[in-house]
Amino acid sequence: MASEWATDLRVLRQDDWDEWYDNLIRAFGGVAESSEERELWDSLTETDRAIGAWDGDVCVGSAGAFSFRLTVPGGASVRAAGVTMVSVAATHRRRGVLTAMMRRQLDDVREWGWPLAVLTASEPVIYGRFGYGIGTYxxxxxxxxxxxxxxxxxxxxxxxxxxxxxxxxxxxxxxxxxxxxxxxxxxxxxxxxxxxxxxxxxxxxxxxxxxxxxxxxxxxxxxxxxxxxxxxxxxxxxxxxxxxxxxxxxxxxxxxxxxxxxxxxxxxxxxxxxxxxxxxxxxxxxxxxxxxxxxxxxxxSLHVRLVDVGAALEARTYQAPVDVVLEVTDEFCPWNAGRWRLTGDAKGASCERTNDAADLALSVRELGAAYLGGVSLAALGAAGRVREVRRGALAEAALGFSSTVAPWLPHGF
Incomplete structure (x- = not known):
């Protein structure tokens, strides 16, 4: 029975794009797009960064990634995978297809050397379990x-x-x-x-x-x-x-x-x-x-996932000086788990592994939410999502992570 339900994950071939995209359209209600819109997404799809789930010769899942550069606090432009076109056929729900695609995709993003993955969600409840936090509104x-x-x-x-x-x-x-x-x-x-x-x-x-x-x-x-x-x-x-x-x-x-x-x-x-x-x-x-x-x-709006905690936190600057040890949990990408010492200010930052005692404890999801400066670590702490270990560390980190302007995604993808 296990082999009967098995699906095959593979990189998308251009010849399979129409079936792959038809599966996506059906998953979102089945209303056909205009030829103009369909052609645009065909031209923008990066097939070498897209995967499909196949049951025999039938496409039952899709997940793509765009090669983006995302502005982070301080003005740097950071490589980010724009996760897109995610779908699972209704006939294949609750069989681990989405989890398998998310696992493969984040492994790929790490291999590409990109510190971030971002997405917009049709249903916000879905992606938190994969480590995405809501970073912009x-x-x-x-x-x-x-x-x-x-x-x-x-x-x-x-x-x-x-x-x-x-x-x-x-x-x-x-x-x-x-x-x-x-x-x-x-x-x-x-x-x-x-x-x-x-x-x-x-x-x-x-x-x-x-x-x-x-x-x-x-x-x-x-x-x-x-x-x-x-x-x-x-x-x-x-x-x-x-x-x-x-x-x-x-x-x-x-x-x-x-x-x-x-x-x-x-x-x-x-x-x-x-x-x-x-x-x-x-x-x-x-x-x-x-x-x-x-x-x-x-x-x-934009859901943010730190694929490489150290590289991501070093890529941005900080509104006020920070020197904090973060105890990070990350069940889906365990290479991020552990303690990281973040030291930074408005000129730059370093973030390295450490054995020092933790100042704050949080999951990678909360780091994603706070990463662009629009969600306060203090607010997450008040919600019980960030635990303060060293007294005063939460206020210091919250000020450092903040942004003078609200982060904003101007259009979808």
């Missing part, structure tokens, strides 16, 4: 633009705005994005091909909204910001009640940022601005006249 909202006003900074009126075809200004917009990547932990450096995701706009998925639109902000002839959005018209008996659906907005300075938001607030025949996947410390919260009319909601 994002905010969504529906802003009542008829009742909310903006207070903009000096210089906003000097910013020139103009409509542009999204594809024609894509390069300039990507330049703006690239300049911002080092400034916020959690952001991904977009490698060639990923810019296409920013233009993905299948007609069948617009649900009555317009095609993707773009407005750029210029100063002295240079693009210093942009926003991409759609408009969904709607009429009530009292008049127009359309919605602006914000895709993304980036700017290099406060005046350009405010000018773009003011434009979105003032689009004719609309009364609501729908935002998605914005930073939890998004500055728009400090420009609006009534935060309650923004209906903000917070949800998990």
């Amino acid at each position: 994002h905010v969504t909202g529906e802003i009542d633009t008829q009742q909310t006003r903006l207070s903009v900074p000096p210089g906003t009126d000097d910013v020139r705005l103009r409509y542009a075809k999204p594809a024609e200004v894509l390069g300039a917009c990507e330049d703006v994005y690239a300049r911002l990547v080092p400034s916020r932990p959690g952001m991904l450096a977009r490698t060639p091909g990923w810019e296409r995701l920013m233009l993905l706009d299948p007609e069948g998925e617009r649900d009555g909204a317009s095609a993707l639109q773009c407005v750029v902000a210029e100063r002295d002839g240079e693009i210093v910001g942009y926003t991409r959005f759609a408009v969904k018209p709607h009429w009530e008996h009292t008049g127009a009640q359309g919605k602006v659906l914000l895709r993304d907005l980036e700017a290099l300075d406060p005046a350009a940022y405010a000018a773009l938001w003011r434009f979105l607030f003032d689009i004719d025949l609309t009364s609501t601005l729908v935002t998605r996947m914005r930073p939890v410390d998004d500055a728009i919260q400090h420009l609006v006249s009534d935060i309650r009319r923004c209906s903000l909601r917070v949800r998990d």
Whole structure:
């Protein structure tokens, strides 16, 4: 009977991609994607970093990894496996297929020499048992633009705005994005091909909204910001009640940022601005006249897994000096388990094995949650997830691990 249920894990072959991806689509409900979207993910899939689970000649599981560089506190760009396209066929649940794929994948990431693995989860409850902690959150909202006003900074009126075809200004917009990547932990450096995701706009998925639109902000002839959005018209008996659906907005300075938001607030025949996947410390919260009319909601975003504890903790800097011995438990990747002495400050860090007495005890999951600086070690301690062994060590480490800006993943993968 054991051999009847056995599955074969193997690196994905390009010839098998369609069946592998069809299994993924079925696992997420079976609704077919547009040819445009399917072709994009086909082109982005790194088959040599993807695995499939096969029962005979039938694909019953999938797991991929993108070759990412992730900004960490201090601005360094660190290699990270972007775990993606994870699925198990409903016919093969509760047989260890997911665990086997996660085991193989983390072993591979370690072999590649990458200190981090990251993912976004369709169900957040799944990945904690594999050592992933929620490292970033994002905010969504529906802003009542008829009742909310903006207070903009000096210089906003000097910013020139103009409509542009999204594809024609894509390069300039990507330049703006690239300049911002080092400034916020959690952001991904977009490698060639990923810019296409920013233009993905299948007609069948617009649900009555317009095609993707773009407005750029210029100063002295240079693009210093942009926003991409759609408009969904709607009429009530009292008049127009359309919605602006914000895709993304980036700017290099406060005046350009405010000018773009003011434009979105003032689009004719609309009364609501729908935002998605914005930073939890998004500055728009400090420009609006009534935060309650923004209906903000917070949800998990990037889940972070330290594959190599020492290398990962050395790759970032620390807001305040730290000298702490961490007693780390890691049942899924036992090479991380044990005591590590972390010494660091705003200039750099070292993290090495030690036999010294522990100051803090925690699992690799809590380290992943705190790694990008958006989740406080002190809060995890209050929840009983971090144990303070040396008095005062938790407050010291919490301050050191913190970030001046909230970590943020600007788009999914």
